[in-house]
Amino acid sequence: MLRIHHLGRSQSERILWLCEELGIPYELTLHDRDPVTMLSPPALRALHPLGAAPVIEEDGLLLAESAAIVDYILARHGGGRLRPGPEHPDFAAYLYWFHFANGNLQPVMGRLMVVGRAGLAPDYPVRVSAEGRVNRVMALVEARLAEADHLAGRDFTAADIMSVFSLTTMRLFQPLDLRPYPHILAYLARIGARPAYRRAMAKGDPGLEPMLG
Template sequence: MLTVHHLENSQSFRVLWLLEELDVPYHIEHYARNKETSLAPDNFKKLHPAGTSPCISDGEHTLPESNAIFEYILDKYGNTELRSLDVEQHRVSYLYWFHSAQGSLMPLLTESLIFKRMISKSPAFIRPIIRVVVSKVQSSYLNPRLNKLISHIEQTLKHARWFAGDTFTAADIVMGYCMEVAIARVKLGNDYPNIHRFVADIKRRPAYQKALDKNGPFTPLVD
């Protein structure tokens, strides 16, 4: 049976959600983060040389990386609806957003967290200097790219219920996690009604709720 090595408050939540959408059996191994550093414990890091979450094992195979895991699971269980294969334009949108989540959006959201921690975790006597440096990088690099992508997402969801049209797909699972993180970490307010509508829609899905029950409390890391 496939095992999800589940690190708390991590991207592996989306793997639980995918498996619940597919209604396939799986086993969960829970791992708690270090309370001081928020990092994964040593026994999790030993699962694979990359040492990153999410991570699954299935027989002799151990596999990290969200999109690789999704492709492996979708190949194994043969679901076509979650890959939006029927309409070419929807398929193109699916491919873009499925890979944009990890290729573009999640790295920017991770950098946002890192920059915040550069300030909060730095010694008090150099914190003012670090704050100035971080502010310059945020204003010249991070914020313009992140704001442009978030605006693109808002416009996409203005014209369709889901990221690949009117049908829910795996792109909505990988992007759904990102949107929850973005709302918490970047403080998306009322200027993004379609993003908030999308997040409300995913939270109503029975598979999401089942995954959340097995996950335990989910609070995206914000600082």
């Protein structure tokens, strides 16, 4: 059986959510952050040299990196669900937004977090650049969700699973006001109504109310 190693309040929530959407049975191992450093525990570093989550185990396989894990699970267990095929009109959009999550959205949030913790002045060029990049990325997401219910198009896909962490749980580490983005807020309301999302968040981060607003 698939085993998911999940670090609380991390990108590994994507894997729980994917499995809940697909109805895949899995075993869940929860890992807690160090209460002082907020870093992952030694148990994760014993599994994988980078000591990060998610990590999955299945049939002797050990695999890290959330995007690789999502692709693996969809290929092995998805049965064609949650990703359009090459013949689908939304195929290219799916590929773009699937990779946008870790190629742009999450990195700019992380960069802003690091810059903020460095205590740089508001007009310091690196901080201005980081904030400007976040604003451009968020404006692009907002524009996309003004024209489509989901990132790949009409249908919910794994591109949404990849992206929602950065718009929700990541804001525990890097606050971001979503009020200027009404279409993102409406999108998150739709996501929050999904039973699989609710189940995944309750299992992976019990006691944490999803940051959907």
